Amino acid sequence: MQLWGRKSTGPPDPQNGEEDRHVPEQRFEEPTERSRLLPADRNEGFLSPDDPAVSPYNLWGVRAVRGVSLVALALSFIWWTFLLVSIFVSPPMIHPRGSGFFAFAYTTLATGYLVLGLLFFVVPNKSMAIWAITLAALLLVDMFIILAVPRIRLEEGWVGIASVVWVALISIYQALQNRAVAWGKREEEQRLTGREETRRSLLEWSAVLAETILLAAMAIAAVMFTATLILRAFDAGLEPPGKRYSVHGDTYQVHLACVGNKTADTNAPTILLEGGNGPVEHTLQPFIDDVYGRGGIDRYCYWDRPGFGWSDNAPSPHSAGMSADVLAEALALAGETGPWIVVSAGVGSLHSRLFASRNLLEVRGIFMIDPLHEAYLGDLGRPGRGFLLWLRGIVSPLGLDRLAGALLRGRSRQDRVMGRAAYQSGKYIKAKLQESLVAVTMTAAEIQSSRHIQMGHAPVVVVSSGQEVRKNSQWAERQEDLSHITDNLLSWDIADDAPHQVWNTGQGREILERRLKELVQKSQT
Template sequence: MPLFSSRQDNRPEEDGQEPEDADQAPPPDEHTRLLPNRGNSRRGNLLAPDDPAVSPYNLWSIRALRYSTIGFTLVTLVWWILLLVSMFATPPGFQMRGSMFQSFGYANLTLANLLFTLMFFGVPAKAVRILVMSMSAVLVLDMILILSVQKTRYEEGWVGAVSVIWALFMSLWTLLVDHTVKWGKAEEEERLTGRAETRRNLVEWTEVMVSTVVWSTMCIALFLLYWVDSHKYRVHVHCHGNKTEDKPTVLFEGGERTVEYSFWDFAENALRNESFPRYCFTDRPGFGWSDTSPSPSSAGFVVDILSEALANAGENGPWVLASAGIGSIYSRVFSARHGDAIKGLVLVDPLHEDLLAKVGRPGTGFLLWLRGAISPLGLDRVPEAIFRGRTSRDRVYGRSAYQGGKYILAKLQENWVAASITRRDAQTSRAIQDKQTPLVVISSGKHTKASRQWEEKQRDLTKLTEKLRSWDIVDGAPHEVWSTFEGREKIEKRLKELVHARS
């Protein structure tokens, strides 16, 4: 018998059994755990919850959802690119009467929604599902507004309808994906680890926090989106006064702002003063009540649109044209193309074609595009409406009109072609302008004193025709000469002289 013997050596050998394996659990005693470690449980084939093999991607349905989401993202990206390109050059069938930025905003929202869904695909979160449900509810409301309200349906067209419907569909798809991944994750954890895991590691909590912040931002942006009412688009024409056989009608053209904001009150006062018997004005595409036009939109193209609108309204002249700033470019092109129908030109601090390069600067265009991209959020219009009492008229053609998506798109279109096509249109109009047309130039005193170049260009514009009636420099007047009493008096006086002049 050995000097030292183990407990196994003292076992009776008559039963013929082999010694027990070393890995067999010893009989329980006072040191035995009441709840054994999962790794030491009898189901030794279970995996740890952090094992990479424990993944919802093991299920073919989850993989199919991910591949489908990738496909939807690619389709959305193509749609986003089409909307972006249509701002610069409108493809056939993509013409919208309202602002392209509204549909572009929905495309941005949808693309961001799908990209972040792919980024946080394997980490479903209840907070995200609640936010996506809120987004879906708002998108349903937006869809109803677009499809049921005549004005929004007209302005947005099929492009806007498709954009909001696709955004709603993708929002519901995100909700379905998150629910399904949550189910698949629990299913795989139950199968591979023995129970569904309720804990998250630091990386997962970070992803949940980031995804919640991202979807909260998108939800806030969606809540801020709001709606404000040949035959492809409409142009607003307004006339007031009595038609006469022997007196021309004054046709106003606004400058950097709408005609209503610039000249409407002035025209009404002059009409009451009998300085002229009748006046008309049109809103350029994207300004005031007019629809936006396809891109690119040069001065010549806009003049063709305005001429057609006036003809359809039964307004055929004769005309005395009055315009300001960049609007003088459009009036000059209109004058050159209508010849004998033009009885006089009044240019108020007009922009010279050689200075159009400043209007067409790339930096200005980029800033306009950024403003347009965020314009549907109403970050400036809503606070002004609440705290400063801005009305719907202010937003359509008044002091807040420059904040609207249509106006920004019109200025962006103007910027794209100012130094190229529009400049060429202005140069061509100068060459074919009737040299016997009476001409009046009224310049800003402040502007001419502040810039020698501006003064020289004003002098050059007095040579557009051979019949310069007057070149007035209004001392102390800003670029908006009519904003001063002396400026209004001077403009009204010159218009009265041209309208009542003998032919």
């Protein structure tokens, strides 16, 4: 390797003006792959690209961007916690008329996105920018759907709208953050190392891969949110029979419908239906409508409990007694004064018993079909059941089962709103979660009080499932106990081959129709 300097060729020549001084002999070496190509002082003052001092954090602007991300994460986490608590206890002015699970899902997405951005803050890449723009576009579509469809806008309320706007803004901000950090990284590399670093270490490539996978998962979730909202928008076009009434201080609406003309004979009772585990339109109402069509009854009314069918969700907590009071309020708003014969099935019998005990003068008879005894409230209120309902609610905005039902099974909007697929909606899940949370506390206390109040002369009819009775002797004993909630038992029948939904067999339908006619006649004497 040549050492920089002048080569000595012999002794100095005075005639050429060369001084008589000793110049050390310099040797020349052939260059190898380890030879320096530039002078030794060419890179003086620059750092190695791998030096920890080469960091975008050196720029105050990048540090400010990170500070904004931390503040946004703190705000998002506070809002996320608030929405989580509001699922169980609704603060004033915060209650959405829908389930609230969409707002929680959007806030979860925003919080996770901010955490992801901070974890990979110093590893900016193009994939993150592309995914951020994609997410922002999808979320803006979601915001447009929520604002454009009146029913969804009413159900989500300002809480849902604010949540989707927040996560859309976070997506746009993340794209800007990625660009700002990339600029800062490039500036510092040029200043401290003399050039922009184009290499990535294995650790950085691993971070880019992990970030890309996580962002792709978020984008898939956003696509499913959008698809579910489109399905909800389509379902919102299904108009309910009857009318919705604002109740509980105009905080939400419940659906009530009556079939048949009012008669001048105030002694003629109206059948008041209460559904079981599902919407009444899919369970008991079709059977009663058949009886009405054959002239067996003159008039009947039915409603959707909060969270079922066309009704909004009630604020949490919400007990069976609260449902009974809301039903009475809706009937008063509709101008319906009775008298009533309350007809119910399964868990709905708890609600109808509470309504009857709180409207003693207007209720002329109690008809229960395989009713749920209050002793089973402990099963409804099991912590494990409540947790599974909560978990189902959290993932319900993805619409996994609803989308599959619509695309693969041909489920109609009637199925999703008040039919066999109604149990998949976030509203229904929220209602069942509310039922579970207060089953062994508020509802149990209300039912116990109703037994003391109900004792009187209102005739009672109980028709039990033969399958359930044979399967569980304790169930039979408790069916008999329910037949004595008043001192005027008209009949207790067991439909031998009938399942829990007794009206699904010919024998069960025959018994139900016959006993209902007898109860109507008895109530008029």
